[in-house]
Amino acid sequence: MPSLLSGPVAELPEQALARINSREKRYRLGQFFTPEPIAELMAEAVLEIDPETCLDPGVGGGVLLRAVGCGPARLGCDVDPAAVVLARDALEAQGGEVDVVVGDFLDLDRWPFEVDELDAIIANPPYIRHHNLSRGQKALAKHYSRSFGVSVSSLSGSYVYFFLEAIRRLRFGGRLAFITPAEFLDVRYGHALKEALLSWCEIDELIVLEMDELAFEGVLTTSAITIATKRERVSRRVPLTEARLSDAIVRVRGTVIESGEALPERPWTALLPSRAERILPLLAGRSATLADYARVRRGIATGDNSFFCLTQEDVDGWGIEPRFLVPAVAGSKDLPENGSVLTREFWRARKDAGARAWLLFCHEPKSALAGTAVLRYIEHGEALGLTERFNCRTRKPWYGVERVPPADFFVTYMSRQRARFVRNELGARCLSALLNVWAGDGIDPDELRPMLEDQANARLLREFGRTYGGGLGKIEPADLLRLPVRPLAAPLSRAA
Ligand SMILES: C[S@@+](CC[C@H](N)C(=O)[O-])C[C@H]1O[C@@H](n2cnc3c(N)ncnc32)[C@H](O)[C@@H]1O
The missing domain is CATH 3.40.50.150 (Vaccinia Virus protein VP39)
Incomplete structure (x- = not known):
């Protein structure tokens, strides 16, 4: 040969x-x-x-x-x-x-x-x-x-x-x-x-x-x-x-x-x-773990962000009714600095700059949507074959994304930068490129801010997080829950 x-x-x-x-x-x-x-x-x-x-x-x-x-x-x-x-x-x-x-x-x-x-x-x-x-x-x-x-x-x-x-x-x-x-x-x-x-x-x-x-x-x-x-x-x-x-x-x-x-x-x-x-x-004084004070869950996996996350232009073009939309953040670029607050003003500026700032949030059956613009949009998704997509095909209705309440904080969990904790004052939902953190029962989210915004967290998480070369740290929800933290001063009730 x-x-x-x-x-x-x-x-x-x-x-x-x-x-x-x-x-x-x-x-x-x-x-x-x-x-x-x-x-x-x-x-x-x-x-x-x-x-x-x-x-x-x-x-x-x-x-x-x-x-x-x-x-x-x-x-x-x-x-x-x-x-x-x-x-x-x-x-x-x-x-x-x-x-x-x-x-x-x-x-x-x-x-x-x-x-x-x-x-x-x-x-x-x-x-x-x-x-x-x-x-x-x-x-x-x-x-x-x-x-x-x-x-x-x-x-x-x-x-x-x-x-x-x-x-x-x-x-x-x-x-x-x-x-x-x-x-x-x-x-x-x-x-x-x-x-x-x-x-x-x-x-x-x-x-x-x-x-x-x-x-x-x-x-x-x-x-x-x-x-x-x-x-x-x-x-x-x-x-x-x-x-x-x-x-x-x-x-x-x-x-x-x-x-x-x-x-x-x-x-x-x-x-x-x-x-x-x-x-x-870094561990000095950190005798508790985040699991003692908070719940953590990955953001929403839509099945197709280009369909479920819309720009203002998409919303206007389809005329989708406001009641079927919620504000959303897709990734770290939609969040301000570590220790900052995601405000309506910040989100609005991203939206006006053309970001996909809206999430389709409709859980009603199609039969209840007769005559709406959202139904036309859903049918457009069906024509694109989205019903067969990984996350969509197991949902009922296929377009009804996970109904999680807005988190108290968002965390960037996979980025070349350090992990960032951002207070969600806006009440937005986040997608799967971010993690949700909710304060545990009876704990005021603002009490958790100093704990979460501590600069050492990012370094600890990098050490504990999944091991990738080049300093790229990916944090799983379980890693975040194991994060060693300083105990809150006041007596507390454990997170559910
Ligand atoms: C990472 S490379 C390593 C090649 C070589 N041993 C070396 O050390 O440079 C892995 C090799 O496994 C082969 N490979 C992939 N799937 C395989 C399979 N199921 N059975 C046997 N070889 C496979 C790939 O074609 C590739 O050549």
Whole structure:
């Protein structure tokens, strides 16, 4: 067959793939390649057990198996035939036994190799988010829940399934080295994977590449390298290392999470020494948590903001009756500074500047809307096929968005900026890019203002929030409820 390597002679398979495959295809396949210093560290880790077989289940251009070298028999599969050809050519040129095939590692009925239990598995599994997985792949959550006796969330990204399948495919005494987003160490969908690792493997080392390091060009993520050996008896201890990537991986500091502390439901990156040190001084005097004083809920998920959120011009054009509209804020740009108040004047200025400042808020059945302009607008939505949209198709009527009362505060929860707390004096509703906070029963929202507007909150939330590279912090409602706060002076009633 003609060589795919039609570029410069010294081109690596990874460079050839980056040239041959469109960005869109690479994104869809989760095809991002491991930098060599990381591949070398991971290869060293698996070579320590002197494996006779070593598999890369998403081989890409083969950088991980090239780093392993031709000692063990090297097995690889990939759903991308171009990757398979390139990886196989480069590995065969190194010598040794090579078996690289087109195959789907998550298709459990079609195992493509003769060996079915492995000594070593080295992987940079594709990270395909749950909403881009096929139905069959999502069904793996149930499958692995049964086989591992843990509750695997269907919100897991593909790499979680690669990890679990790898644990299953290893022989006892076999070792895996995986590089993945560090996210699973902190988020809810990572609990099951952490539990599976703790109960089936001895974790030899868990290396977190520092927050501001972007290990993979173009991918915004903090990475974790997990090195673990499958064992019949395990200690449930986790040696945790902070590292930095330059020409090689530089281990910066480390700690050991003892077995009683290494609980799957805890965020493990908060235990990294430098993170823990940064958090400690911020915690002084914060003996309560926000859950003691407030309720939190994500803003309204409409199903299609371009239909449900309207500008004044849209409202005027359709003539939609005012009783079917409420003021809304769509995102952080619709909010004033931290510690400020969302007033009618501020909102009006955004509206006059053309922002989508109105939310369609109609819950009456169509039969009660005869002759109204809103009915014409709803029918327009139906003609656009909105009734089949994710959030719409499960609602009755499909256009009736969640009926939450206006929050006391809004919080920006995903932005490159710091989290902001804004008092909602206007009584607006917010969309899902923001969080709602309501003061607990019997608590005056204004009493909570100093607590919420404390400048240290944003830093704490960044530390506690979901781990993304580049300082991008995403806060889940549960993270916000765990926010340590100074207790209110007055006696209080707990939030419902
Ligand atoms: C993150 S890349 C890593 C490639 C290579 N191992 C490396 O370290 O550079 C993940 C690879 O998995 C492949 N892939 C995606 N889904 C797969 C699946 N279900 N089974 C096997 N390979 C898959 C992609 O085509 C891609 O080459």
